[in-house]
Amino acid sequence: MYVMSAGSVFVVLLVYVDDIIVTGNSEADIVRIKSVLSENFQIKDLGVLKYFLGIEVLYVDSGICLNQRKYCLELLSEFGYLGVKPVSTPIEQSHVISNKLSQNQTAVKDVTSFQKLIGKLIYLSITRPDISYAVQFLSQFMHSPKECHLQIALRLLKYLKQSPGKGILFKRENDFVLKGFVDSDWAKCLTSRKSVTGFSIFLGSSVVSWKSKKQSVVARSTAEAEYRAMCSACCEVMWILNLLKELCVESTLPVKLFCDSQSAISIAFNPVFHERTKHFELDLHFLREKISAGIVIPEKVSSDEQLADLFTKGLNGLQHDTLCHMLGMLDAFTV
Template identity: 60%
Template structure:
């Protein structure tokens, strides 16, 4: 009922509800552009006219009891910090509170969130038995999932841990506490957003074939940049088993394609012109060849829907697949554990920045 009331009031104020994100409201009248982002009863408002923003606030006051907190500094546990290069989104307080809660504030930090040699399975062996406090494990992982909103560097480790929410072992808990030790090394690290003249979208996509030893499902990983800034990323186990690394890579490209289309449509609603075709960087040559080849054959007939979807985007000029060397594949961070040197290099590519250092 609250949401219905708020939506009706905003529509009355000439706002249009976004079709891509129903929590976003846009007003574009006579070159005046105002955007509201709503989460329950917390609202962020921005635009190109301070007078119009003030007018929106005053009109909201006539309908609701509101409190104006001024310039955006804190929203849903995320700190918005100004720095010399732009703004940084950080969850430093949330992270330090988490470390304090689990007694890890004084621990010895580690350099990577998950070791390169880790094995994804149920970890039931002589040294790792079922965990007694399942609820405590679930609470910790939920908090780490929320922290990953500004920490793409922990996305893969959180993805691994969240697969065992209902049957964790002491080995999984050890991995979770290793992740807390990694967070201790830089609790204030967050995403840096800098000004740029370019609104070019580009995406990096990767997969790790048959990564899960239990189900033999592969892992999809991708990250999407707007200009030089990271705006979307994902690390997720694929829903079906792939018969080859090419198929796993192709399914990952389709997942990234869906996200790119959504971002493109959202930017269109925000009056941002997007240059097409959008580059999709992949290091799997076989997957790129399948995307470019219009002929169906035995290797591809069992994943026909994905073939139609991605090839349709390519034929319409929305996407173009670009080969990239494995050492320059930024999405590696979302599909596997990597060495310290590579991890630090990829974090730099993702524009992770610690404004507190």
């Protein structure tokens, strides 16, 4: 990303290999930059942005919607799932696959096809935060998938059939306040007993970043798992703040991190170093330092309003649809 800021003129150039996006507040400077690029390189001007790296850009009344409908339909067609009956959730609410259960399952015969499917689902999750948890779960079994893992992947395709055009909406507004929702599911992995971190970061009312990932170490308590998740979200917030600074966007500090664990919040605000926290000392000091510097501030949120639940566990249909709506996901093809 290249930024030009001169007085009141502001232009951003985004380059990925041989694909380029240029935008700004001065049409004359944008035309000049495209002219300079044309003189030095052989380029093709495709006009107003509609597609970029397989991502479709739709301009709706409320803002801009990013989706991968064409990519999703091609994926469903490739695996013969265009005519399948859709399901309401990407993964079952009570899905449990223990090490013992997976050992009793037969191995997938065509491992390459399974890996290819998961790889495409990972790319699809760029605009589909609703499938992030299921994709994160399936990604752990790329090396030796079993039939039970394949069934979950095929169920995910059935879910995508329900609304292949769903994407994320960036609303047109003047609110540049950052906030985050962070959660963890303690000891979620029955094999390693590692927890799952999930968070979503909002700029105004639009979600700009999210993650669902298994933690690298085993947490000894649910408060520790939640605390480590807050540290991961804090790192993401710092990166977004630096990016906004480069784009000359002022954001209000401190950034609120909404967590539903009162124990983790109490640890973050308590300067006393005691026995129960000595085994995660680095994370402990990292988050406390950012709180004291006024960069982030944890706040309690009820479990019913915890958006990060979408990234840490399987939900029922009603909960899943509610959280997708709160994330601002939109299917512009059905509006």
